[in-house]
Amino acid sequence: MTSRQPTLKLKSQQLNTLINVIKQRGYTPVGPVVREGSLIYDRLNSADELPRGWTDEQDAATFRLKRRSDNAYFGYNVGQHSWKQFLFLPKVKLFTSIKKGKTFEVIPNSPHEIVQNYAFIGVRPCDLQAIKVQDLVFNNGQFTDPLYKTIRKKNFIAVVNCTQAGGTCFCVSMSSGPRAYRGFDLAMTEVLSGDDHFFTVEVGSKSGAEVMSEIPHDIADQTQIETADKLVERAARQMGRSMDVKDIKEILYANLENKSWDDVANRCLTCANCVMVCPTCFCSTVEDITDVTGEHAERWRRWDSCFTMDFAKVFGGNFRPSSKGRYRQWMTHKLATWIDQFGTSGCVGCGRCITWCPVRIDITEEMRTIRSGAR
Ligand code: SF4
Ligand code: SF4
Incomplete structure (x- = not known):
């Protein structure tokens, strides 16, 4: 229009x-x-x-x-x-x-x-x-x-x-x-x-x-x-949460070894709830299914998550085996690398990942912790 x-x-x-x-x-x-x-x-x-x-x-x-x-x-x-x-x-x-x-x-x-x-x-x-x-x-x-x-x-x-x-x-x-x-x-x-x-x-x-x-x-x-x-x-x-996004990408890139990642890893269950409810997460995997006769096979695509163990499994091993690495990948992708990839944040502030995380991990709090102890 x-x-x-x-x-x-x-x-x-x-x-x-x-x-x-x-x-x-x-x-x-x-x-x-x-x-x-x-x-x-x-x-x-x-x-x-x-x-x-x-x-x-x-x-x-x-x-x-x-x-x-x-x-x-x-x-x-x-x-x-x-x-x-x-x-x-x-x-x-x-x-x-x-x-x-x-x-x-x-x-x-x-x-x-x-x-x-x-x-x-x-x-x-x-x-x-x-x-x-x-x-x-x-x-x-x-x-x-x-x-x-x-x-x-x-x-x-x-x-x-x-x-x-x-x-x-x-x-x-x-x-x-x-x-x-x-x-x-x-x-x-x-x-x-x-x-x-x-x-x-x-x-x-x-x-x-x-x-x-x-x-x-x-x-x-x-x-x-x-x-x-x-x-x-x-x-x-009335916003129930807030996030300071000033220099967010630079702060996250400079803090990949911040000790707060260890703290969140101790709490995170790597259940992937946050990814499933997130309206922007887009990871998927493909699965092949065959019948017993070997005459019929199908390839399916289904949602997957950077929190699942198999997601980072490649020939020779798993390149992201720890929950620390997986949470850091998810949050840093959302708030930093997404901007490099697509020119926009991967987070729209809907709050679903906070509401539906069974152990109360809050992306706004985690970001605040990293910002406050930022190197
Ligand atoms: S929902 Fe919470 S516990 Fe589950 S993977 Fe996400 S941050 Fe970890
Ligand atoms: S608050 Fe951001 S990261 Fe969390 S579910 Fe919504 S868009 Fe995804």
Whole structure:
């Protein structure tokens, strides 16, 4: 979109219409839902499935859902899921190999058989930034993952700006939230003001404009825009965590032998929870599977992590056998080498790795410790 569009106002009752229009346009809507006491992303049939009236409490190794005093649709932050599971699939078959006489026929998996036209509803600004970070990894000219590229091409993104921050959020430090400025089809801010419950809506693409043209809406007035802006500003002041990113790359490079790596290694279980929940981590491995007849084989790609023992196993041994080396690799990649590789931090400040680490390891605290004792 080139020209600036006016901010729109969508009544909360029209959220269902939005989902229906998105479905009618051939997308599969996916959004946050409550399952087994947690928040996950799943297919949405209607706005009634959103976690209306729920909020989350988050801290190190703590996630709890509790009831809100109002009926906000998006009155929480993020759960353990991220959108990466729909774009960079946790497990995908790459090809099948079938024995034909004395040779094998290799049948590649067509991305088009797997791809869904996903419409992501309720993307948080930090997670939008994470998608942009993964675009640099998987859809970057010379190095393109065909499956990721095909899914992203058909992807509709409806952001919901944050109006409250969680206990482990630090998107302000990473300049990734709590408001999204570009890279979306629609960006909404939820406002509950007395009996008035509505969303201000910014249109960010032609697809977003087409969707909105099919839904009854108004142009937001200045008071409504200012009310929404104030809620987002409040979220920015509520960050539960912070990280000083000044000279972060240089500090980490100069402190590869800092004694704090030994301390964190004594606590880290190398369970890889932090990697699985991180919306930007992208390591994978490939596995070959054969049947007992030896006539049918498949190659699969699945998520892996720099914390697993086998990840650094090569001919001749394992080049990263210690948990100290593995934690240092993960954190230094996130906050330093990622910048050299992709021109951006690998951390968007979503806080998931802090919430879901079973032993309360906190990337913001670890960075603070290294900075304070930096050589
Ligand atoms: S930092 Fe925490 S979540 Fe990550 S591997 Fe270590 S123990 Fe697991
Ligand atoms: S490193 Fe932690 S806070 Fe940063 S993006 Fe990954 S999960 Fe979120």
